[in-house]
Amino acid sequence: MIATQSLTMRYPRVTALDRLTVDITPGVTGLVGANGAGKSTLIKILLGLSPATEGSAHVLGLDVSHEGGAIRERVGYMPEHDCLPPDVSATEFVVHMARMSGLPPTAARERTADTLRHVGLYEERYRSMGGYSTGMKQRVKLAQALVHDPQLVLLDEPTNGLDPVGRDDMLDLIRRVHTDFGISVLVTSHLLGELERTCDHVVVIDGGKLLRSSSTADFTQDAASLAVEVTDTDARPDGTAALRAALTAAGLTVKSLADGGAPGSGHVLLVDVEGESVSDTVRDAVVDLGLGLVRMEQRRHHISEVFSDDTPAAGSHEGGSGGDDTGAGTAHDPAAWQRQYAGTRAQEGGSGDVA
Amino acid sequence: MSPEPSPTPVAPRGTDVIHNIGYRKYDGPRLGRAYARRSLFLQTLRGAYGLGRAGKSKVLPMILFAVMALPAGIIVAVAVTTGADELPVGYAEYAVQLQFVIALFVAAVAPQAVSLDLRFKTIPLYFSRPIERSDYVAAKAAALAAALFVFIASPVVILYAGALLAKLDFVDQTGGFVQGVVFSALYALVYGGVGLAAAALTPRRGFGVAAIIAVLTIPYMLVNALQSIATEQDSDAGGWLGAASPGTLLTGVQEKFFGGDSLFAGAVELSDAQGAVYLLLLAGLIAGSYALLLRRYGKAGL
Numbered sequence: 295m296i297a298t299q300s301l302t303m304r305y306p307r308v309t310a311l312d313r314l315t316v317d318i319t320p321g322v323t324g325l326v327g328a329n330g331a332g333k334s335t336l337i338k339i340l341l342g343l344s345p346a347t348e349g350s351a352h353v354l355g356l357d358v359s360h361e362g363g364a365i366r367e368r369v370g371y372m373p374e375h376d377c378l379p380p381d382v383s384a385t386e387f388v389v390h391m392a393r394m395s396g397l398p399p400t401a402a403r404e405r406t407a408d409t410l411r412h413v414g415l416y417e418e419r420y421r422s423m424g425g426y427s428t429g430m431k432q433r434v435k436l437a438q439a440l441v442h443d444p445q446l447v448l449l450d451e452p453t454n455g456l457d458p459v460g461r462d463d464m465l466d467l468i469r470r471v472h473t474d475f476g477i478s479v480l481v482t483s484h485l486l487g488e489l490e491r492t493c494d495h496v497v498v499i500d501g502g503k504l505l506r507s508s509s510t511a512d513f514t515q516d517a518a519s520l521a522v523e524v525t526d527t528d529a530r531p532d533g534t535a536a537l538r539a540a541l542t543a544a545g546l547t548v549k550s551l552a553d554g555g556a557p558g559s560g561h562v563l564l565v566d567v568e569g570e571s572v573s574d575t576v577r578d579a580v581v582d583l584g585l586g587l588v589r590m591e592q593r594r595h596h597i598s599e600v601f602s603d604d605t606p607a608a609g610s611h612e613g614g615s616g617g618d619d620t621g622a623g624t625a626h627d628p629a630a631w632q633r634q635y636a637g638t639r640a641q642e643g644g645s646g647d648v649a
Numbered sequence: 650m651s652p653e654p655s656p657t658p659v660a661p662r663g664t665d666v667i668h669n670i671g672y673r674k675y676d677g678p679r680l681g682r683a684y685a686r687r688s689l690f691l692q693t694l695r696g697a698y699g700l701g702r703a704g705k706s707k708v709l710p711m712i713l714f715a716v717m718a719l720p721a722g723i724i725v726a727v728a729v730t731t732g733a734d735e736l737p738v739g740y741a742e743y744a745v746q747l748q749f750v751i752a753l754f755v756a757a758v759a760p761q762a763v764s765l766d767l768r769f770k771t772i773p774l775y776f777s778r779p780i781e782r783s784d785y786v787a788a789k790a791a792a793l794a795a796a797l798f799v800f801i802a803s804p805v806v807i808l809y810a811g812a813l814l815a816k817l818d819f820v821d822q823t824g825g826f827v828q829g830v831v832f833s834a835l836y837a838l839v840y841g842g843v844g845l846a847a848a849a850l851t852p853r854r855g856f857g858v859a860a861i862i863a864v865l866t867i868p869y870m871l872v873n874a875l876q877s878i879a880t881e882q883d884s885d886a887g888g889w890l891g892a893a894s895p896g897t898l899l900t901g902v903q904e905k906f907f908g909g910d911s912l913f914a915g916a917v918e919l920s921d922a923q924g925a926v927y928l929l930l931l932a933g934l935i936a937g938s939y940a941l942l943l944r945r946y947g948k949a950g951l
């Protein structure tokens with residue numbers, strides 16, 4: 295689908311992409327990186343809109359440097375930001391966009407009706423888009439990217455600004471774009487948890503370099519952990535510490551979720567899921583200690599935690615505050631990552647990110 | 650008698666059944682870049698008159714269109730009823746007389762043709778499709794010029810129809826009509842170009858409207874005032890002064906090349922040299938505003 299060979303993009307002051315070589319196969323692929331990691335630059339080059347400084351890239355077997363027009367005819371693009379004029383109806387707008395992709399008038403109308411139905415817009419599609427909710431706007435944006443039946447769509451942060459339900463709907467929709475429509479997807483996101491659910495493959499870039507490219511299964515193995523919270527009892531005034539000792543003794547890796555900010559977060563333990571039996575072990579340990587189990591849930595990691603696991607600094611996890619850890623764990627641009635981290639935490643909080 | 654077919658059997662093609670037909674692939678033709686450019690042209694042209702947009706977008710262009718055409722209708726009515734032997738206003742002169750209405754129309758239409766795309770960031774959606782930046786600029790500029798041409802040439806057509814109804818001299822009137830139409834086209838190109846460039850440089854629609862009115866009327870009034878002063882003092886600088894604003898350039902060219910009366914203060918008429926300079930300046934104005942647009946969109950990207 296997409297292949298780049300040592301793709302480099304230098305602007306006068308920054309290097310946006312640094313010898314990026316990546317091969318993306320058909321299916322749903324997640325592209326992860328902080329703001330400024332080079333995601334938008336990559337998309338721009340893949341659409342043949344700006345020439346790379348060095349290296350080459352092929353999309354659908356077409357060279358981006360001189361077959362941009364042909365590529366853009368077969369690729370759909372959904373931008374991150376708002377892009378809909380408010381005084382036009384969704385139907386008018388998507389029909390126009392279909393014609394801009396080269397569809398004849400009748401086909402443009404038929405495809406628009408079909409596509410809007412598939413993304414879940416019905417009667418409201420005849421109303422002006424100014425009055426749409428964020429969720430409806432995102433659907434229109436997706437529809438305009440799909441209306442010309444592309445072979446590949448590039449989705450830039452499609453879940454931005456959506457509430458938890460809207461986010462789930464959008465993720466299901468993205469999955470369906472591949473399974474039902476047979477269109478390959480490249481989707482960018484800040485949240486690994488989202489990509490876990492939708493993607494077959496995840497590509498991580500940072501500072502314009504490829505950090506990692508692997509199938510989602512590999513990622514989730516690393517990423518999965520269990521959040522456990524227990525009560526204190528008279529027999530054990532500090533139940534959390536006791537459980538921690540017991541679990542460590544049982545050979546599990548345990549971290550504490552010491553956010554500092556949220557009350558009671560010091561009582562939450564994160565247990566790395568290293569096999570099928572981990573939750574059983576935890577349950578048994580809690581029962582043995584006679585503690586009350588408040589919760590035990592699968593936690594979705596966001597991407598910066600994966601980075602900190604990749605770096606030597608990972609050892610210093612325990613006891614450190616979450617924010618500091620992510621900052622230290624990323625060598626390239628700690629400040630950017632911290633901002634990123636703050637942003638994603640806020641999003642995660644809003645979505646009640648529980649498996 | 651054969652029995653009536655019972656009413657119970659369901660018609661083989663039930664009309665009230667919803668089929669989930671699933672996703673359908675599109676394997677029809679993809680008409681590419683030239684077709685997309687044409688579509689954008691048509692959409693912008695329609696949009697200029699508010700067609701295909703919300704109802705309130707139609708109000709202003711239509712009112713202005715009525716204001717533009719009404720005097721022509723009155724002139725024609727008077728000419729037909731009184732049996733005058735020529736129209737009181739020349740075909741090309743008409744547009745110059747009503748140039749404030751035209752400036753208002755440009756101010757209403759040009760920002761909506763380009764500022765909306767900039768302001769609501771629709772531009773990336775265009776550039777992620779087969780068309781290039783130059784196609785976008787060409788389609789928008791052509792569409793605005795066409796919308797303006799329709800706006801300016803319609804009263805000319807009304808005048809011509811009225812002249813024929815009033816049985817005025819056919820050859821004379823047809824010659825004037827052709828001059829009027831060509832002048833309308835020139836007018837549309839100049840005002841369209843200037844208006845579009847001004848609108849594209851101001852992403853907020855309100856600023857765009859103000860900027861266009863300012864660019865199209867303030868220099869014009871200034872030049873007019875200076876020309877009046879020059880006439881008062883018996884100076885012959887009036888002809889050259891007219892070269893300083895788009896409106897007066899058109900006014901001068903109208904008198905020199907399109908068979909109208911001079912509408913300058915003191916009825917200054919242009920020399921041949923001045924006429925040539927005026928034409929060159931107009932050509933430069935059209936080319937310059939187009940180049941400015943191309944530059945503007947060279948930067949606007951994803």
